[in-house]
Amino acid sequence: MAANASHRDDNLLEDIQTRLETLNKSERKVAEAILRDPSAATRYSIAALARAANVSEPTVNRFCRGFSATGFPDFKIRLAQSIATGTPYVGQNIEPDDTTAEFSDKIMLSTIANLDKARQALNPQAIAHVIDYLIQAKQISFFGMGGSASVAMDAQHKFFRFNIPVSSYDDALMQRMIAAGAGVGDAIVLISYTGRTREVVDIAQLARANGATVIGITNPDSPLAEACTAVLGVTAPEDTEVYMPMSSRIIHLTVIDILATGVTLKRGPDFLEHLKKIKESLKATRFPLN
């Protein structure tokens, strides 16, 4: 896992994109040639790329060095990895005249990219702590409003399989009532994209004052994060683009998956039998596979 971590964080293509402005004339030509068709660039020789960019070979070489590669071949390897990480459309927004194939791909890729960013930002220690809290809880409530309501509901559905009492609420009043009645031994998981919704922060403070364990799946530097016993930070991807959907829901869901898996693992092997029974119980409702 650590082995290739070093290559992970430097998304070369993104770098090229952002540094485009700061480059001088001929290096920009190289950058543009690469961005025009990044995957083709990985197949070019230095001579071919030089020709495509209308510059000389050493210029290409210097360009590569500028991006802290030891030379052109090294640069190509890094570029190849960067492409595979899935960013032909890095930063490229959805345009009104995109074809269905284009915007579909952009959405998929940006979702993937965001998940990967979240993966890198993951804090295993914090996750381990939250799992411990959840295991100790006598009762768990998942709260989410607006777009996070469905995440809370999904969490309930997943945690339902452990035999702790679990509920989810998308209604502010219900949430407030639960928070008011909560106490030591109760865990409340608050899911919020921004972590800035007043109502949600209020509820967190109320529950915590009553002695409940309050867990936030939210933006790490937000009022909500401060109000929680433990926080799983999901740095919100920028929401500047009109058409781009929020991928935060999807990251939140994946975090829920991780928590549920963590709880399952801690429960030990005898618990697996219980899970299998639940799975079996669904078979009767289905058409058999041929």
Next chain:
Amino acid sequence: MAANASHRDDNLLEDIQTRLETLNKSERKVAEAILRDPSAATRYSIAALARAANVSEPTVNRFCRGFSATGFPDFKIRLAQSIATGTPYVGQNIEPDDTTAEFSDKIMLSTIANLDKARQALNPQAIAHVIDYLIQAKQISFFGMGGSASVAMDAQHKFFRFNIPVSSYDDALMQRMIAAGAGVGDAIVLISYTGRTREVVDIAQLARANGATVIGITNPDSPLAEACTAVLGVTAPEDTEVYMPMSSRIIHLTVIDILATGVTLKRGPDFLEHLKKIKESLKATRFPLN
């Protein structure tokens, strides 16, 4: 977008792993040398790799050709992509004694891998059709049961912003009632992981018999898929592993994102104003940024 699709599906590292048995003595030495440290292999020259594997340079070259590369440099590029595509753990299941960091990473990576598979399998034409159906609909209902209930709910939340009447149901009886009362001009979107739940198939047939447009987001070869007017196939990733969560929900959600975006785009620029207003309306509920 199509440009790099060709390289996408061939996971070289996996290939090497599986074909290891079928290789002859010295080619196996090469394979082993690569597998010993794949990311280091991308930095080797052909001579260095030959030395590491105790074979001659042409042997390495022949090995590369065996994996349908045009030569060693091409092979290295493909290897680099294969590593970046994120296969430290792909295929590797979660083990009971995994650390938090390990299983978290595995879940993230497998989710990403599944999303990428879905991306490749995407059928833009089918998506375009479904978008057309949704735009023409006078009313849209999203149906999902069990784990898909939250997906349906999320879809409702997203489509709510377009000013068509939208609802979502996770209750079989309600779904049946809606299906019974549906008619031409109504669109019903059924979300199901397996596509084999009897109840869901029934409902699809009922709604369709009444003239409603029935859209399935489900497994393409399933009874449900056959009962629908249009299907967005999401080939279900294998569900063999006990600990691994189903990533199908996440794929379904992303498909919902794509549909919602498609509808937004078709609605044209004046509609963006409407969306902005909705966004603005939420500001009052939040703590300001600083």
Next chain:
DNA sequence: CAGCCATGTCGTAACTTTACCCAAATAATG
């Protein structure tokens, strides 16, 4: 108009690939 930075030309070194050859293993035949 002097100096410096940006860019290109050319030659060389490193690397990859091809062509050729030998050895071992396998199959075939007397």
Next chain:
DNA sequence: CATTATTTGGGTAAAGTTACGACATGGCTG
């Protein structure tokens, strides 16, 4: 069963590419 074809696996060496460094030139700035 032995001996000889034949195929397969793999290495050596030379030819062909590709990339890199040193140096030269041209354009821009002060």
